[in-house]
Amino acid sequence: MDIRQLKYFLMIAEEGQITSAAKKLQMAQPPLSQQLKLLEEELGVKLVERGPRSIRLTDAGEILRRRAQQIVDLTDSTSREVSDFAKGLKGTLTIGTVSSSGATLLKDRLSEFHKTYTGIKFEIHEGNTFRVIELLQSGVIELGIVRTPFHNAGIGYKYAESEPMIAVMTPELDWSGGRDAIGIDELRERPLVIYRRFEQLIRETCQKSGFEPNLFCKNDDARTTLLWANAGLGIGIIPKSAFELANHSNLIYKEIDSPSLQTRVAAIWIKDRYMSSLARKFLESFSKE
The missing domain is CATH 3.40.190.10 (Periplasmic binding protein-like II)
Known part of the structure; x- marks a missing residue:
């Protein structure tokens, strides 16, 4: 099982059809079907139920879909992290936010940060606090913006004003x-x-x-x-x-x-994990406390 196979599987799951998935992937249908078959054989489970016009994920397929998405997102995030390290203060900063922090974050913190570091791009993931922490723990995002209260075990945090x-x-x-x-x-x-x-x-x-x-x-x-x-x-x-x-x-x-x-908005991160220079600079500008 490799990243390429997981991306193929995710496209099949998204399209609900091998034919349309193959078109999106710009490849022929038989090789895509073969990759799905090899994946099922390797894992020893049936991942899809094949119908006359569409496919449906089995319970095992749903588990793989969730995990595969996390793995692909983490792979992409790791690639960006290494690339950003090589570029210095250029690249993409990945942040997860809760909806109630969006106005404050975008109006104040990100706007000010962007004026100082114009070469940086942003990738924003939105969800509730539990989702943001999940994305943080899985490595999809590097920083989270949440509101108090939240469980801070294993998490570093920096508060904005109350x-x-x-x-x-x-x-x-x-x-x-x-x-x-x-x-x-x-x-x-x-x-x-x-x-x-x-x-x-x-x-x-x-x-x-x-x-x-x-x-x-x-x-x-x-x-x-x-x-x-x-x-x-x-x-x-x-x-x-x-x-x-x-x-x-x-x-x-x-x-x-x-x-x-x-209540307070807080920037959070995983303790004892590598933090890019982009994230460190953002934290410096996040709060003067």
Whole structure:
């Protein structure tokens, strides 16, 4: 089993047909079919179920597809890393980000970094915190940009400045009388729309104020929270900088006056692993703390 065979297999899995996969790979169908057969023989399992017009991955095929994608991504990343080392401060910096950090990251850190190092290109992978850490551990990305809280075992990290959580809502749901900030107790019994990773933090903060939060909707993306709030379905709770993701003129926000409801963007990396000069320079510019 080699990288070439894995790339062939991934194309077959993506296309769902050996014929169309062969066209994408610019090769004849029989040699591609032979490579698939050799791969199955080497692994001792059936990777695909062949139908009259398409193929379907078996359970073993699904396992190989996931692993093959990681291996191919890691191979590409390693190739870029070695190439970037030879080029010095030129090349590609691979970063994984969570959606709620995107506005801050792109507006501030990457823009400033790009002005200083104009020869650098970027490759961005997006996902939730768990996905970003998975990509980091597998070597697909060199740095991750996530939000607190996160599990930091084996992970190095550097924080940006702290920022408050805010309550976002339509004007119709605003009870504050025009105030820019609200107390945590004012969220009592109000339908809250939250990013699932903040559930424990929000719940504990509300409990300290003597009430259980009314968690109307839990989701995995700050953008979903904004969409639900924009529809007038509830009060969204998000980091302040994530409000920059909104493109909804009818949304307003109120800072939540609570020392407990603070969050920070963090740049993370795997400890004791080679770090390119590109990544080191980015970390230097990430925070002055």
